[in-house]
Amino acid sequence: MTPRRIGRSGSRAPNIRKVTTAATLASVLAIGVTGCTDGDDPGAERPSTTGSASASAPVDPGDIAPADLPEPPRVDRPAGAVKDVTFGACDTTAGRQDVTGRVHNPTARGADYVITISWITSASDVRGRGFTVVRDLAPGASTEWSIDARVASGATACTHNVQRGQVK
Numbered sequence: 001m002t003p004r005r006i007g008r009s010g011s012r013a014p015n016i017r018k019v020t021t022a023a024t025l026a027s028v029l030a031i032g033v034t035g036c037t038d039g040d041d042p043g044a045e046r047p048s049t050t051g052s053a054s055a056s057a058p059v060d061p062g063d064i065a066p067a068d069l070p071e072p073p074r075v076d077r078p079a080g081a082v083k084d085v086t087f088g089a090c091d092t093t094a095g096r097q098d099v100t101g102r103v104h105n106p107t108a109r110g111a112d113y114v115i116t117i118s119w120i121t122s123a124s125d126v127r128g129r130g131f132t133v134v135r136d137l138a139p140g141a142s143t144e145w146s147i148d149a150r151v152a153s154g155a156t157a158c159t160h161n162v163q164r165g166q167v168k
Contacts, residue, residue, distance in 0.1 A: 081164035090158035119155035127155040
């Protein structure tokens with residue numbers, strides 16, 4: 001009887017790759033089947049169905065972002081450009097807020113800028129948003145801008161987003 005060759009090297013040792021692949025597949029299947037069981041284990045933890053008062057309380061619409069937040073226009077092939085903009089003071093008091101600043105185009109081509117300010121809470125919930133569009137700012141040129149926005153109560157900080165490109 002002639003010995004049977006197994007694997008590429010001609011040795012009788014099983015192909016390690018096949019054994020490893022089979023073992024990995026068996027492990028994945030076992031985990032998948034276990035994860036799909038109905039949990040008949042009497043010692044297993046069960047999620048609480050009673051909940052706490054705060055978890056089951058209805059959400060106050062006043063505590064979420066205003067429904068009428070303005071959406072800035074889309075920018076074709078946007079480039080982040082916060083460094084091209086200076087921002088004036090940003091007050092987080094509820095009501096009408098006005099922020100001013102200056103934008104400078106350091107590139108060799110004219111560009112549009114979308115400058116957006118969001119007023120957020122300490123949990124990063126948006127409480128107000130405003131934006132302005134500066135169109136076709138010439139290479140090396142600068143201009144003033146301003147944003148007027150209505151801010152709901154609870155804002156603690158202002159965040160800035162600036163995109164340079166072509167406004168759609």
